Amino acid sequence: MPVTVEIPTEKWAGSVREVTLGATADEGGTRTKTVTVGGETSLPFLHFEGKYPHPPVVAVEIQDSHPDDWSPLLLEAWGDVTKDPAAWAKKAEEIGADLIMLKLRGTDSSGAETTAAQAVAVAKAVLEATGLPLIVRGPGQAERDNELLVAVAEAASGERIALGLCEDKNYRTIVAAALAHNQLVIASSPIDVNLAKQLNILISDMALPLERVLMDPTTGALGYGLEYSFSVMERLRLAALQGDSMTQQPMICFVGEESWRQKESKVGEGVPETWGDWYKRAVMWEATTAISLLNAGADIITLRHPDNVPIVQRVIEKLMES
C-alpha cells in the first residue's frame, strides 16, 4: 500500500524585524541606496514554510588607516587602496559590496591615538566616496568607542549608520547618539541568548525603536568557536520565530575579522603541509565560516577578502531560490 508524505511545516508565531540601513536624500541622508534586512518568517532559507523577504547581505570591511597587521594575502588583494579609506570604499562598492563597514582602529600605524575629528573626517570621506549604507565600528574599548562613535553619529546625522559595538558597558552613550542623530546600533553580547535579550530590552527601554537595532551574537571563526556561535544563533532565531519579541533583531556576523585572525588564514609558512595551499585555505576559511553562519540565521556577513564577495553573494542567491 503506497504511503503519502505530508511535508512537515512549522507554524511560527513570530518573525524577524525588518531593519533598514542607510537613508537617501528623500529620507534625510545622502545614500544612493538603502539596504533592508530581516523580515523572515522561517528558519534560514526554508522557503516551503515561510517568507524570506530580504536576502542576507555582504558588508566589506575597510579600516581608517592602513591595517599593517592584516594577512599579506589581504593586503596584496586590495593593493594601494588600504592606505586611503575613501578609495578603499569605492573599490569595495565596485566589486559589488552591499554595505561598507568602516572599522576605526583607534590608533594609526605610528601608534598615535585617533582623535574624534580624525574619525569624523574619515567617515565623511567614505560617505562621499560611496553611495552605500555604512556600518561604523569603534576600536572595541567602551570608552574609545563612545568618544569616536558619538562624534561620527553627530557629523553624519540622518544617514542611518549602524554604530557598533553597543555593549552592556556603553549602550547608554551609543543609543543616545543613535537617538539624537537618526542612526542604528549594533547590540553586541557574548554568545548567550539571555545576554542578547537583556541588552535588547535595555536598548528599547531607552526608546530606540527596535527597527533600528541589529544584533551581534559574537562570531567564532571556523575551528575557533564557530560551533558556539552557530548554536546560539539557532537558539536566538528559534526564540524569535516562537514569538519572543526581544530576540527578533536581524543578526550580523563579523566573519572577516574573526576568520582572518586565525593562523590558518594569516600565515603561509611554517604550517603543516596537510593544510594545503595558503590562498585557497585562507579564502575558503572565511567563505566557509560565512556560509555556516548564514545557515544559522545571519542577515549581514562582513568579509575582508575581495574575492569572496561575489562567491558568497552567489551562494546567497542560490539559497534564495525557491
Place this chain on the structure above:
Amino acid sequence: MGLSGLAIYKLLPKTNCKECGFPTCLAFAMKLSQKQADLSACPYISEEAKSALAAASAPPIRLITVGSGDNKVEVGNETVLFRHEKTFYHPPGLFVRVKDTQPLAEVEETVAQVDGYTVERVGMDLRLNGIAVENASGKADVFATCVEAVRSKTQLPIILVADDPTAMKAGLEKLDGSTPLLHAATADNWEAMAALAKEYKSPIVAQVPDGDLTALANLAEQIKGAGVEDIVLDPGTRGFADSLAALTQIRRLALKKNFRPLGYPVITFPGEGTDSEAEEVMLASEHIAKYASLIVLDHFDPATAYILLTLRLNIYTDPQKPIQVSPGLYEINGPGPDSPLLTTTNFSLTYFSVAGEVDGSGVPSWLLITDSEGMSVLTAWAAGNFDAEIIAKAVKTFGVENKIGHRKIVIPGAVAVISGELEEELPGWEIKVGPREAVDIPVYLKNVWKN
C-alpha cells in the same frame, strides 16, 4: 520518538505482579518510555509484544554501516534537529568520487592521495572516509577494472555508483564482502539492485528525482519489502536551497513524526549542483551542518579537505562538554631548569594552539596548564576560571618551583590585566605578558624571553 507510556502499557500483561521491580505494569511502562528500564525485566511479556516494542523503540533514523573493519563508517541514529538540544552523534562520512572514464593512473593517484591524507587538529587525526567510484562509461568491464584499481590503493569504504545492475554486480565482485554502499536503486531498477544488496549484504541508496519525498518513501518501502533494511536516501536535490529543504523535511519526518519509510541517513553530491570547487565546498559545509550523513565530493584538495574536516569536528562536538586536556606541567622540546615557563588554560583548542607554536619554535619550554573547565583564555577569564589565584594554585599543585630554577612566568597577552594580582599571589615571581596570539610565540621566545 518511541512509544508513549500508555501505548507500552497496552502491550504488557497488566497483572501488576511486581517482578520487574516496579509496583505496577503501568509504572514499568512509564519507565520504559523514558528509557530508564529494560524490557527484559518483565518475565511475562509475550513474543508478540516484544517485537512490537522492539520495532517501536528502534532508533528513528537507522544506523547504517558502510565498509568493514577499522575504516568502516557508521552514520544515522541521530536524535535531534538542533545540536544544542543534545548533540549530533555520527559525523557525516566524507567521500571523494572518481569515474571509470578517467585514466586509471589518475584514479589511482587521487585514491592514494585521499587514502594518505590525515591532518591533525586539537590532538586528533582527522581523515576523509572513502571513495565513490562511478560507472560513467556505462560498461561493466570498465567499471570492474576501475573498482579493482581503487581497491588496490585503499582499504577505505567504497560507494559504487552505477545505474546498471550488471555493472553494479561486476563492481561488487571486485570488493569481496567489504560491504560497499550501492548507489542507487531507482524506480526503474530497484528490484535487481535490491537483489544485489541482499546477495552481497550491502547497504543501498534509494534515489528519486527532484526531492519527491512521496516517491522516495515508497521506493524505500519497496526495497525494505524485498528484504533489504540497510537503506540510505538520495532525494535527488542538488542545489543549496532545494537540498536544504529536502534534508530538513526528511530529518523532521523521521524525528518528529517517527515516519519509518524515511527513517534513514541521507547522501548528497554537492559537486553536482555547483559551478566551482569553492561552491562545492560551501554546499558541502551546508550539508555538514544540515543533516547529510554521507557527502560525496568531486574534488580532493588538502586545503578544502582540512576545512571540511574542521567544520565537521566543530558541528559534531558535544555542546555540553568542550574538548579538554588534563591540567599539569607539560614538557616541550625537553626543557631544563632554565627553560621558559608559559601558562594557559586546559581548553584543547587553546592548549594545542600554544603547544604547537612552542614546539615549532624549537625552544625547550615548560607549559603549565590550569584547571579552567575546558574554557578558552578569555572565556575562562570572564568566568573566573583563569585568574591569578588559579594560576598560583597550579604552580603549587604541579610542583613547578621544584622543577624550575628561575621565577618567571609568561601569561597570555589577552589577560595582561591579571599580572598585578598574579604578582601578589606569587611573591618573588616576575610576571611576563606574552603576545596576544599564539602565532607570535616563537619570535617572543627567541627574542623577548632572553631579556
